[in-house]
Structure formats: structure tokens, C-alpha cells
Amino acid sequence: MTNNMIVDSFELAAGRCDDLTPLVYARLFGEHPELEQFFVMDPTGAVRGSMLAWVINAILDYAGARSFGENLIRAEAVNHTGMGIAPEQFGLFFGAVADTLRELLGADWTAEIDQAWGMLLGELAGLVQRAG
Numbered sequence: 825m826t827n828n829m830i831v832d833s834f835e836l837a838a839g840r841c842d843d844l845t846p847l848v849y850a851r852l853f854g855e856h857p858e859l860e861q862f863f864v865m866d867p868t869g870a871v872r873g874s875m876l877a878w879v880i881n882a883i884l885d886y887a888g889a890r891s892f893g894e895n896l897i898r899a900e901a902v903n904h905t906g907m908g909i910a911p912e913q914f915g916l917f918f919g920a921v922a923d924t925l926r927e928l929l930g931a932d933w934t935a936e937i938d939q940a941w942g943m944l945l946g947e948l949a950g951l952v953q954r955a956g
């Protein structure tokens with residue numbers, strides 16, 4: 825365990841699940857079916873996997889070293905607007921990641937982890953809104 829609750833939550837999840845990709849996208853599309861159409865050009869799932877890896881790296885950087893995560897998220901929010909994805913839709917992805925971790929962690933999702941994710945999601949929502 826570290827002193828970074830966001831890092832801890834990913835590490836705990838990694839011990840229970842080899843690949844978050846199917847869980848995150850099943851959740852995202854289950855809650856927001858209109859988002860699935862954006863991936864029709866991704867029959868193999870390669871883009872979905874790569875995108876999630878970028879999102880996780882951006883989150884870990886944003887919650888830690890703060891070198892590239894903020895800029896990446898801001899730039900991608902603008903890029904995705906160009907693909908017809910509204911900033912609010914873009915922002916939904918972070919919630920799907922958080923909810924996937926919460927479900928995987930179960931009783932190990934502590935109050936501290938919950939608070940850290942709550943703050944992070946609030947900050948990312950503001951970041952995305954300002955970028956859009």
C-alpha cells in the first residue's frame with residue numbers, strides 16, 4: 825500500500841482482475857448505451873483497450889507526479905469533441921473506471937479511497953468542462 829489512495833485502489837484491483845477493459849466498457853455501455861456507437865470502427869477492441877490504458881495512466885499521473893495527465897486529458901477532451909463526443913460524455917468515462925474499481929474492491933473500498941476518488945472525479949469534471 826502507498827499513501828496515495830488512487831494508486832492503492834488500482835493496485836488492489838490489479839490483484840483481483842487481470843484486465844479491467846471488459847468490466848469498464850460493459851459498465852459504460854450498460855449505463856450509457858448511446859456511447860457504444862462510437863466504437864463501431866473498433867471490431868477487435870484494440871482502441872478500447874489502448875484508450876483505457878491511456879485513461880489509467882493519465883489518472884495515476886494526475887493523482888501523483890502531475891507531469892502529463894492534466895494536459896493529456898485536456899487535449900483529449902478537445903479531440904473527442906471533434907469526434908462528436910460531448911465533454912459531459914467524455915467525463916463519464918472516469919466515473920465508469922471508479923465504479924468498476926469500487927465493485928471489484930468491495931469491502932476494501934475504504935472511506936479514504938472513496939474520498940480520494942470523490943475529489944478526483946470532481947476535479948476531472950471541472951477540467952473537462954473548462955477544456956470543452
Ligand code: HEM
Nearest residue numbers: 859862863871874875878879882896897900909913914917
Ligand atoms: C465515454 C467517453 C469516451 C468515448 C466515447 C471515447 C471514444 C473514443 C474513440 C471512438 C476513439 C478512437 C478514435 C480513433 O479511432 O481515431 C478514442 C481514442 C482515444 N481516446 Fe477516447 N473516448 C472517451 C473517453 C476518453 C477519455 C476520458 C480519455 C482520457 C484521456 C480518452 C483518451 C483517448 C485516447 C488517448 C485515444 C487514442 C487511443 C489510441 O488509439 O491509442 N478517451 N476514444
